[in-house]
Amino acid sequence: MGRKELLLALALLFLLGVGATAARLLEARRTGLSLRLQVFIPLAATTLLLSAMFAGIVIDRFTARASLFATRAAEDEARAIAELAARTPRDSLGPILQAFTRSAIDTDVALLDSEGRVVLESGEAHPDVARVSAEAPVATGGRVRVRKATFGMVQLMSDVAPKVALLALMFAVASAALAMLIGGAVAGPIERLTRAAERVAAGERQAPLPEPRGREVRALTHALESMRRELEERHALENFVADVSHELKNPVAAIRASAEVLTEGAADEPETARRFALRIREGADKLQQLTQDLLSLARLEARGIEPKDEPVDLCAIAREVVDAQTPTAAARHVRVELKASGSSRVRGDPVWLRRALENLVGNAVQHSPDGERVELEISGGTQCVAQVRDHGPGVDPAIRERLFERFATTRHGDGGTGLGLAIVRAVAELHGGRAELRETGPRGSVFSLSLPRA
Structure with a gap:
């Protein structure tokens, strides 16, 4: 050229x-x-x-x-x-x-x-x-x-002027490019913070904020992080209050109805009194379990807990969960089997990880027909995956999109609180992982909990 x-x-x-x-x-x-x-x-x-x-x-x-x-x-x-x-x-x-x-x-x-x-x-x-x-x-x-x-002189200028103009234009273009880079360096962190704030405003409460660079941007990032935490806590509290007021209606109504029957004369008949007293006890147990699950979920979603960060053998936790679920499964004539392959070491809180596996296995046991089996498989690869397979009728298509939300019950009348899978999702997010329904159909469903390897 x-x-x-x-x-x-x-x-x-x-x-x-x-x-x-x-x-x-x-x-x-x-x-x-x-x-x-x-x-x-x-x-x-x-x-x-x-x-x-x-x-x-x-x-x-x-x-x-x-x-x-x-x-x-x-x-x-x-x-x-x-x-x-x-x-x-x-x-x-x-x-x-x-x-x-x-x-x-x-x-x-x-x-x-x-x-x-x-x-x-x-x-x-x-x-x-x-x-x-x-x-x-x-x-x-x-x-x-x-x-x-x-x-x-004319000849000299005809030779020199284009060269000088070329140098000046090259300098102008290079300077404009440098000005664009400087503008991007100044505005880029602000734009990334803006996008992160928009994601939080759209409902992605756990959207990561960009790593701050520079004193002013760092201060702004910390302010946004504090605001996000406050919004998360407020959102969790609002949801908690709304959920409690909604979900406590049925057990409270059942307890009140049973108590009214007892006070109206049923207490004089021992068998009837025992039956209604049992209903009151079941309602109280349901209230206690519901309250505990709601509190756990609210703390998880609002990051109101500080989980431990230690090496955990997920396979060892899975064995404990299988042993704990075996009596309940045996009462329903369901077998719980454990398979393990690859490395199963992760970093996290063993208490909350056990709670997540208990919820997954317990959910599968509750929805398995008599004589069937529940398979818990722990596998290691790029991630450590706990996979639970049941052989039930599958998940209702109407509920699949919100399966891991509060009170998204897969089947009715099973005595659950509808919070188990929501807690699994919250525990997964707390550990940087993911909970999902991998497959479902007339021959059963597969749930998984994926966690980063240690």
Whole structure:
């Protein structure tokens, strides 16, 4: 690529940048000027002005230097011709001046008398070209005037000016790119914080905030983090109150109804009294379990607990869970089987991890038909995965999308609180993992808890 093509390409690139900036400015009339543009525009304008000043100064200095060289050359030639004229008869001087002019095509020479009139002249040399002139006295009287056309200066400027313009344009383009990078460095952290705040506002309460860089951005990040935690705690409290008021209605109503029956005379019949007393006890147990699960879930979601961070063998916890669930499963004629392969070491809180596995296995046992089995498989790979498979009728399609939310009950009448899977999800998120329904159908369902390996 030649110099002209490069100059044209850079000029086109610069014009495209100017056009893009103008479009942004027009858009900013409606939406406001972004911080990125607030930094970019002054820096780009300053560097553009400096580039133009640099090009102008350089070209002006070259012009002045070329003119000075031409003037000095004319002075030297005028002195030399004056010395020659002093030693040469006037009649022989004309041919000498003509010969000199032919040898120096950019020069014309004139011999002036003491009053400034032209006595001899070699001819007008290129009257349409800028010239410099110099005069020298002749010892025998009069003066010699030498005028030089600035061909050399024009040639020099035709060579130098494009180079200077190219350098100035390259500097302007590079400076504009640097201004864009600086604008991005200044505005980037703010924009990332804004996107994170928008995600939190949209409901992603655990959306990670970007790592802060710089004192001001760090302070803003910490302020947003504090605000997010406060919003999480408030949201968890609001949900807790709403859930409690909704879910306590049925057991409280059952207890009240049973108590009213007892007070109205059923206590005189031992068998009837025992049956209603048992209902009251079952309702109280349901209330206790519901309250405990709600408190656990609220603390998990609001990050109101500080989980331990220690190496945990998930396979060992799985064996404990299987042993604990075996009596309940045996009463329903269900077998619980454990399979393990690969590394099962994770980092986390063993108490909460056990609670999550208990909920998954207990949920599978409750929804398994008599004589079936529940399979708990622990596998290690890029992540440690606990997978629970049952052989029940599957999950209702209407409930799949919100299966891990509060009180999203897969089947009714099983005596559960509807909070078990929500607690599993919260424990998974607390440990940087994920809980999900991998598959479901008429032949059973598969739930999984994926955790980062230690």
